[in-house]
Amino acid sequence: MTAQNNNADNGLTPARPARSAGDELDAAGKSLSEALRVSFIILKIVMIVLVISFLASGFRTVGSDEQALVLRFGKIRGVGEKRILGPGLKLLFPYPVHEVVKIPVEKKVNLAVNSFWYFQSRQELLGKKPTRLPEKLNPITDGYCITRGEKRDIAITGADGSDYNIVHSKWQITYQIDAPERFFKNVYVEDVKPGQVYFDVITKSITPLLEDLIEDAVVTAMVNYTIDEVMFERVAGVTEHVKRLLQKNLDKIDSGIKVVSVELTVRTWPRQVHRAFLASLGASQARQQAISEARTYEEKTLNETAGDVAEELFEVLKGKVVSGTTWLVRLRRQLATPELTVQKLWKPPERMPSICKSCCRNFANAQNSSSRNFTGMPSSRC
Numbered sequence: 137m138t139a140q141n142n143n144a145d146n147g148l149t150p151a152r153p154a155r156s157a158g159d160e161l162d163a164a165g166k167s168l169s170e171a172l173r174v175s176f177i178i179l180k181i182v183m184i185v186l187v188i189s190f191l192a193s194g195f196r197t198v199g200s201d202e203q204a205l206v207l208r209f210g211k212i213r214g215v216g217e218k219r220i221l222g223p224g225l226k227l228l229f230p231y232p233v234h235e236v237v238k239i240p241v242e243k244k245v246n247l248a249v250n251s252f253w254y255f256q257s258r259q260e261l262l263g264k265k266p267t268r269l270p271e272k273l274n275p276i277t278d279g280y281c282i283t284r285g286e287k288r289d290i291a292i293t294g295a296d297g298s299d300y301n302i303v304h305s306k307w308q309i310t311y312q313i314d315a316p317e318r319f320f321k322n323v324y325v326e327d328v329k330p331g332q333v334y335f336d337v338i339t340k341s342i343t344p345l346l347e348d349l350i351e352d353a354v355v356t357a358m359v360n361y362t363i364d365e366v367m368f369e370r371v372a373g374v375t376e377h378v379k380r381l382l383q384k385n386l387d388k389i390d391s392g393i394k395v396v397s398v399e400l401t402v403r404t405w406p407r408q409v410h411r412a413f414l415a416s417l418g419a420s421q422a423r424q425q426a427i428s429e430a431r432t433y434e435e436k437t438l439n440e441t442a443g444d445v446a447e448e449l450f451e452v453l454k455g456k457v458v459s460g461t462t463w464l465v466r467l468r469r470q471l472a473t474p475e476l477t478v479q480k481l482w483k484p485p486e487r488m489p490s491i492c493k494s495c496c497r498n499f500a501n502a503q504n505s506s507s508r509n510f511t512g513m514p515s516s517r518c
Contacts, residue, residue: 193230198223201242203316207235212317220316239316240335244396247343249307249350252279254407269407273302280304280406281358283366301363306402309350309382313338315392322390342393350398353381364420367403375400 198204204221206213206228213219213234221236228234255277260266273280285299313319325341328334357377358366366374379398386393405413 190230194228194234196226196228196236198226198236198238199240201240202238203241204239205237205316205320207237208233210235212320237320238334239313239319239338241313241316243335244310244312245339247309247311247346247350248401249309249347249354250279251347251351252281252303252305252307252354253402254278254280254304271408273406273408278304281354283358283361283363286362300359302406303358303363303366304404304406305354305366305400307350307354307378308399308401309346310396310398311346311393312396313392314394317392318390319392322392345391346393349385350378350382353378353385356381363405366400367405371400371403 196204198221200223202223204226205219206221209232226236228236255274257266280302281304283301283303285301323342323345326337328337357374360377361370361374375398378400379395382398383395386395
């Protein structure tokens with residue numbers, strides 16, 4: 137008692153009893169259990185979010201101008217028409233289970249082909265005239281097509297055959313993909329990298345193929361036409377021929393590509409023969425004009441001479457048989473003297489050969505003939 141009182145008097149508190157090791161372990165276990173419980177809750181939330189995000193990534197949108205193919209582990213899914221998805225929102229399994237390939241089937245692409253145009257310097261491309269034209273065509277740098285030449289008359293030229301001509305040309309084709317599955321299977325397209333647009337990758341990948349095929353079609357078609365037909369007379373026929381050959385080549389490889397149109401945008405003869413070609417063109421036009429005037433004069437003379445029986449008379453003059461005598465009756469009524477008829481058809485009268493007068497007499501006798509076929513005029517020597 138005395139000792140306790142002394143301690144109290146000195147201001148000292150009594151010592152607490154020491155905590156056991158078991159109590160400390162219980163506290164640590166409770167803290168760990170609480171931490172794990174919170175961690176599991178957070179993990180569950182994260183897993184739920186990931187599952188929802190994974191499933192949500194299966195929603196794919198196909199544009200109004202697109203059709204889609206669904207690949208299941210790299211193989212096209214579905215049977216028949218179900219293999220191709222139309223526009224709209226689609227729910228699929230995300231990658232890598234399902235992969236969607238969207239192909240623009242409604243977009244039309246224009247491709248310019250300048251392989252058959254002559255070489256142009258940078259100044260010429262900017263619109264400036266060249267200071268000096270090359271003396272000869274360089275087949276390595278200058279593009280060109282060979283056209284069929286006009287048939288040469290052996291009696292005039294002394295040789296048989298044809299002269300081929302050279303034409304420079306620029307082309308433009310318009311195409312679209314109309315069979316997505318065939319296109320996907322048979323046409324190589326580069327892998328799409330992050331940030332790239334699949335349509336741009338398609339266009340870049342198939343351009344070399346289309347250029348090679350249209351070049352083959354142009355070369356094959358152009359040798360069937362003359363330079364006049366390519367330049368002026370049958371431009372539409374040439375482009376249609378090229379389009380038909382190009383589509384045939386695309387169908388051979390089952391490409392799924394449709395040629396919408398082919399245009400011959402620019403065409404010209406070689407610059408080295410510009411003046412000579414213009415002179416030849418002028419001569420050809422003068423020739424056609426002379427032929428046209430001669431035919432007009434022929435029709436006018438026949439109509440003035442024979443009137444409504446001019447066609448039958450012309451057939452007789454060419455040596456053809458005309459059945460019946462009705463046209464002879466009409467001709468007798470229209471013309472009083474048949475010799476004048478023949479003289480008007482072979483102007484000038486003073487140059488008419490003597491045999492034509494015999495034809496006239498035969499013609500006069502034929503008017504009174506009862507035969508149904510008139511073949512006696514004119515003589516084969518006329």
